[in-house]
Amino acid sequence: MIGIKQLSDRENTKSITFRLPKRILEQIELEAGQNNVSENVLVKQILTNYVDWFRLSKGTGMIPISKESFQKLTQNLDGTSIYDIVENIHLMIKNFGLIRYGRYDLKTAIGSLSMYVQMSNFQLVHLKEENSHRFLITHSLGISWSLVLEQLINTTFGEFVDPSQIKFKTTDDSIIASVILTSLD
Structure with a gap:
């Protein structure tokens, strides 16, 4: 299928020349x-x-907003607001995975979630040790956004693994999610 990135570690390359200003x-x-x-x-x-x-x-309806404005908008989120935000972002990530990879499974969910985190200018470190995966996300947006990310990760991985296999350490400006994944296929 044209335009769909293959999930391989090695991609074929091709040389091309551009004329740029x-x-x-x-x-x-x-x-x-x-x-x-x-x-x-x-x-x-x-x-x-x-x-x-x-x-x-x-076509996702995203708009640019300064970090300071975003912090002010999200600093006093209640549980219902967090749930609504998570549902919206989760649907976007799921649709993004379907469009980008042509399918939505655990492996593409990780890829789509990682891309969302990186494109949001958050720092992401994904550590793997056998079946244990740790996702360290630093965002500097406050505890409300840490709770959004915690719920987002729980919702995303909860489609594929038992929620008891997902553990969190959450601070005002970061989150560490530890997930036991038996298979990415």
Whole structure:
């Protein structure tokens, strides 16, 4: 199927040449230098983000908002509001998985959830040790958003594993979710 990313660790590559305005190339060179990566790596990251996220998220109704404004909007969420937000984000992640991968299973749910977290400019570390997976997310948005993320992870993984296999450590600005996953297939 065209446009669907395969879930493999290694992708075939192809060389191509683009003609770009000088100012764009200068900004790419500057950004690559500041991040200690090659221009090729930076351009690949930009294109991957577009193909894997921005292109697919155009119709999701997302709007840009400053971090400070978002913090103010979410600082006093009650249980019902958290539930409603989680249901909305979970549906978006599920639809994103179906569009991006052509299916929705545990492996694509992890990929879609990870992409959502990264595109939200949160830090994500996914540690694997045998069947144990730990997801460390740092967001700096306060306890309400930690509770949203906790519920989102619980809802997402709860479709595939027994909820007793999901444990959380939650702080004001971060969450650690530990999940026992017997199989990703």
